[in-house]
Amino acid sequence: MNDESGSPSPRVSSALVREMRLQLLLAASLVTLFIARQAWMQHGAVVASRPNVEKLRAELAKMNGIRDAFARFGGDHKGFVPILNKYGIQPPGASTPILPRQ
Numbered sequence: 001m002n003d004e005s006g007s008p009s010p011r012v013s014s015a016l017v018r019e020m021r022l023q024l025l026l027a028a029s030l031v032t033l034f035i036a037r038q039a040w041m042q043h044g045a046v047v048a049s050r051p052n053v054e055k056l057r058a059e060l061a062k063m064n065g066i067r068d069a070f071a072r073f074g075g076d077h078k079g080f081v082p083i084l085n086k087y088g089i090q091p092p093g094a095s096t097p098i099l100p101r102q
Helices: 010-076 078-086
Strands: none
Touching: 010 078
């Protein structure tokens, strides 16, 4: 049963195809499990960080309130406007400040 064309017999080819399919299935399964594990770990990290995010949002709201108070103060006290301009804060009703070049 020695074939002179150099191609393997159909039995060997069929077994090789089955083995390759099995290896491909195994590799795809491992990749899927790895991605699922990473997603599960990321979800846990997101859930754990939610309290910190809420604290940061509260702090940001406070900072925005302080910035708005400075802007109102600058609207009433024109001598304070250069300081506001330095930090990019504009008083209410003012045009966009020109930032100095550094």
